[in-house]
Amino acid sequence: MSDPNYKWFKVAASEEELIFPENGILELEVGGKTVCLGRFNGKLFAFAQKCPHAGGYFCKGWIDALGNVVCPLHRYKFNMETGRNVTGEGYYLKRWPVELREDGVWVAREKGFFF
Numbered sequence: 001m002s003d004p005n006y007k008w009f010k011v012a013a014s015e016e017e018l019i020f021p022e023n024g025i026l027e028l029e030v031g032g033k034t035v036c037l038g039r040f041n042g043k044l045f046a047f048a049q050k051c052p053h054a055g056g057y058f059c060k061g062w063i064d065a066l067g068n069v070v071c072p073l074h075r076y077k078f079n080m081e082t083g084r085n086v087t088g089e090g091y092y093l094k095r096w097p098v099e100l101r102e103d104g105v106w107v108a109r110e111k112g113f114f115f
């Protein structure tokens with residue numbers, strides 16, 4: 001059974017419909033909020049648009065060889081799967097579940113104030 005704390009949003013009819021820029025980080029609107037979708041080794045990850053350190057925009061960053069998203073401002077790195085700040089500064093990257101379903105790509109957001 002799906003988690004009742006999340007609401008799911010369809011973001012594309014298929015994975016092929018998602019056109020990623022060269023850095024592998026695409027911005028999308030999900031439930032009225034812009035989030036980033038990162039792609040690494042054929043897997044998709046949804047995470048915050050801005051860095052938890054000082055608000056750097058991840059869409060201007062990059063994904064390193066280990067699959068960490070790197071913030072362009074001060075180059076802190078975050079594991080896209082766990083949100084762990086792998087460079088050790090003690091921040092945490094907000095993430096949301098992503099599912100590839102028969103009818104497309106879906107991203108979940110917590111139910112809360114807006115829906």
Ligand code: FES
Pocket residue numbers: 051052053054055056071072073074075076
């Ligand atoms: S704003 Fe992202 S590392 Fe400082």
